[in-house]
Amino acid sequence: MHSSPDEYEVWPGSPAPLGAHWDGTGTNFALWSAGAHAVDLCLFDDGTEHRLRLRENTHQVWHGRLPGVGPGQRYGYRVHGGWDPSSGLRHNPAKLLLDPYARAVDGDQALHPALFGFRYEGGEGPDPRDSAPYVPRGVVVHDSFPWDGDRSPTTPWSDTVIYEVHLKGATIRHPDVPPALRGTYAGLAHPAFIEHLQSLGVTAVELLPVHHFVSEPHLLRRGLSNYWGYNTLGYFAPHAAYSSSGTAGQQVTEFKAMVKSLHAAGIEVVLDVVYNHTAEGDHTGPTLSFKGIDNGGYYRLREGDPSRYQDYTGCGNTLDVRRPQVLALLMDSLRYWVTEMHVDGFRFDLAAALARSLHDVDRLSAFFDVIHQDPVVSRVKLIAEPWDVGPGGYQVGNFPPLWTEWNGQYRDTVRDVWSSARVGVRDLAYRLTGSSDLYRSDGRRPFASVNFVTAHDGFPLADLVTYERKLNEANGEDNRDGESHNRNWNCGVEGPTDDPQVTALRARQVRNHLATLLLSTGVPMLTAGDELGRTQGGNNNAYCQDNEVSWLDWADVDEDLRAFVARLVRLRRDSPVLRQEAFFEGHELPDTGGTRDLAWFAPGGAQLDTAGWFDTGLQTIGMYLDGRGIRHRDQRGRPVQDDSYLVQLHAGAEPVTVHLPGAPWADGYEFVVSTEWSTGAPPRPAVVAPGPIEVPPRCVWLLRVLRRP
Incomplete structure (x- = not known):
């Protein structure tokens, strides 16, 4: 030196x-x-x-x-x-x-x-x-990390269960992680946290942004900071504050060690990446990098007024991916994180903003072309958040093959059903079976749909059933920020309560959302903390709350709920019929006496007719999945077969009598999961005959089909 x-x-x-x-x-x-x-x-x-x-x-x-x-x-x-x-x-x-x-x-x-x-x-x-x-x-960095022995799990999409998690929030309060490692890359790689992931059965962590970011000046003026990290400044640098060493450059080695440890545990690493805008904001924002290097070269400036920025992101600026140098920056960054840092995929924040050739979102844009032909990036998991804030920006179902999408329609439909909105079951049927209405026409498979009911942005699941009104005053924006229409229900009382009936109903509603998610075809995404009963106290936009509001609370864990989630994930892993690789056909299966790979039953026991499909007041449906009708094959080309199941879903406020279908569909049924029970497991083996049976209010059953030899 x-x-x-x-x-x-x-x-x-x-x-x-x-x-x-x-x-x-x-x-x-x-x-x-x-x-x-x-x-x-x-x-x-x-x-x-x-x-x-x-x-x-x-x-x-x-x-x-x-x-x-x-x-x-x-x-x-x-x-x-x-x-x-x-x-x-x-x-x-x-x-x-x-x-x-x-x-x-x-x-x-x-x-x-x-x-x-x-x-x-x-x-x-x-x-x-x-x-x-x-x-x-x-x-300046030179890192000779010993990658020897590292092997990506490369989990097939149909077997993938995603766990969306904030790197700091995951372990900052974890009592079994050494204090010096809490909230860091090393903390996430600690056995105490990895064992939690393995006990749940998740196969991938989707990390909120870990590219180096800074906080917006307006937050700093209020004594707050950008916690989520969607304010990127460095697209090649791991966020420095997440390093346990505090030594400049050491964050690269520590990040790699984290990835290697997660891979050794069979867990993939997916990064939430923010290539649509940068931390420099609009024309009133700071000059930190791109703005001072080549403002018009990096950003989309307004036509007719280049002193202002074209803002499709709601964050003040939009990177101009139409320009070769900006597109090269994006691709160089993606390749670096795959080849040098060994990550397994990316979730693209506000991906529609990247696909705008002029003002419209363009399926043929250079962004798609370059990624699809890239020999490195095209081979990892690619997840789009398929919307931005610009005109025509909501593009769920419209990204091309190779891409999976956060399915916002799945979230909205499932929330509507469990909040007792009068939406019927027609859309729910599509969402439960992989959203063929969105993804089938262009040759994509059910795993193009990343299903979720909560994410980092919005209420956690415990709050979704506790609050109908957001409580975001701590964000300093007079409660104007955050979504006001959350498609949710507070179970009759706003906020915390000691009423045991309300508390029990809320717990069941949490299980109903999770059971629906994990029994749906597609790729389920769990939000970290939902399996623990985490609350944000009614804040549904905690992006600036780097404190106990956002961090996982390991001292107050709902162990029954954690066991419930683990049970459902294990069932999903062991049951190919619950995670099918191809869309259902609804056709009769040969040599079964007339059953179908997929059938829908009305409460009376008959298959749902046209009037039932369009009855917006219908809140009860049975989904029959025949394990003899799975269309994909194993690695050796042999047909895959599985048990058959009946998923009985009832969102009504009163009990309902349903008729479980008999022969040829089943000779009997065995209870496997019910959201009546705190862990989902029946208190004892329970076998029931076809015919009438009362389903409790607001409940999901998973019944295994029994057949005589």
């Missing part, structure tokens, strides 16, 4: 690859900027900044190699160029800029007027104050 600016040499270096790369004797620095007039590389040693002009510019990439500079070096850029916001130009060399390709980040953002490229207090021209003391820097 050099100690004097006179000792630094800047060799021409290479324009590729972008970022800072150590070759064993020196580091090559390369930064793309089409609009820059000059670029200064800034090195930081013991608080001293050394500014070095990069003299080489090849194909709009400014580059230089510094012999003797190596791992651990902190650095940033200052970009000289035009300042004319009305034309989209926001270059300001007073602002230290983070390298978009930085592999690690050191330091945090501190609220100060110098963060802003314009004069925050008013006035003409660029702000002259130096932002370096208030912004993070990149770190």
Whole structure:
């Protein structure tokens, strides 16, 4: 490491690859900027900044190699160029800029007027104050992590059970994780947490954003911070605050160790990624990286007024994926996380914003084309959040093959049913069986549907059945933020209560939602904490609550609920008929006496007729799944067969008598799961004959079909 600016040499270096790369004797620095007039590389040693002009510019990439500079070096850029916001130009060399390709980040953002490229207090021209003391820097990284023996579980989609979890919130209060590791990559990899995942039977963790992010100035002014992390600044760097060591650059090694530990436990790692916007916000936001490097090159500016940003994300700006350099950034980042960090897939936040060629969402956009032909990214799990906030942005069911989607229609339908909305059972039938109305026409399979009833955004499940009104005052926005229409029901009392009947009903409603989810065809996604009974006290937008509101509370765990979830996941794993790879046909099966692979029964015992399908008041339905009619085959090409089941679902407020179908459908039934019971397990073996039986109010039964030899 050099100690004097006179000792630094800047060799021409290479324009590729972008970022800072150590070759064993020196580091090559390369930064793309089409609009820059000059670029200064800034090195930081013991608080001293050394500014070095990069003299080489090849194909709009400014580059230089510094012999003797190596791992651990902190650095940033200052970009000289035009300042004319009305034309989209926001270059300001007073602002230290983070390298978009930085592999690690050191330091945090501190609220100060110098963060802003314009004069925050008013006035003409660029702000002259130096932002370096208030912004993070990149770190040169060289990591030789021992990946020997690492093997991705590569779980088939049809066998996948996703667990959406916040990396810090998962273990920050876990008593069996050492205090120094809580809330970190190492904490998530600790045996105490991995054993919890294994006991549930989940096959993949979907981590809320772990790309390096910062908090919005408006949150910092209120004494809050961005907890969820949907405010990305560095697309190659693991979030520094999640490292247990606190050493710059060490977060890369710790992240890799976490992935390796999860893989060893049979668990895939999926990252929630935010390529639709960045942490720099709108025209009033800070200048931290892209905005000062090449504002018009990275962002979609408004036609007719390039001083403002086209905002399809609700976050102030939208990255312009139509531009080759931005698309390259996205793809370089994705490939890096797969090849170097060994992750198994991605969930794309507000993915519709990435697919807008002009203003409309375009199934033929460059974004899809590049991902589909990429030999690395096309082979991992790809999940779209298929909407954004722009016109025509709700695109559930419209992403092309290779993609799975967060199925917002599944969430809405299941919530409506259990909140006693008069919606009938027609849409519910589609959702229970993989949403063929959304995914079949273009050749996709049922696992294109990621089914969920809750997610990080909104009420946790315990609150969904406890509150009808959001309580978001702690967010500092006068309760204006968060969804107001949650399609939920509080079981007759708003908020916590000591009434044992209401408490028991709420517990059953939680089990009803979870049973519906885990007995549906498609890919189920559990939200971390729902299996523990976690509450946010009525806050349904806890994005800025980095505290006990959001963290998992391991001291107050509903053990019966945890056992209920584990029981259902285990049943799903052991029962191919509950996780089919192909859509049901509804055809009669040969040699069965007239049964079908899928049949629907009205309460009276007859198959549901047209009038029943369109009866919005119907709240009871039986779904018959014949395990002899599974259409997929095993690895050796042999037909797969399974037990047959009847799922009896009753969402009404009063008991109902249903007629369980007899021959040829069944000679009897065995209770396997009922949401009447706190763990789902019957108190004793229970076999019932076909015919009339009373179903309790608001209940789900899973009955195994019995047949005489």
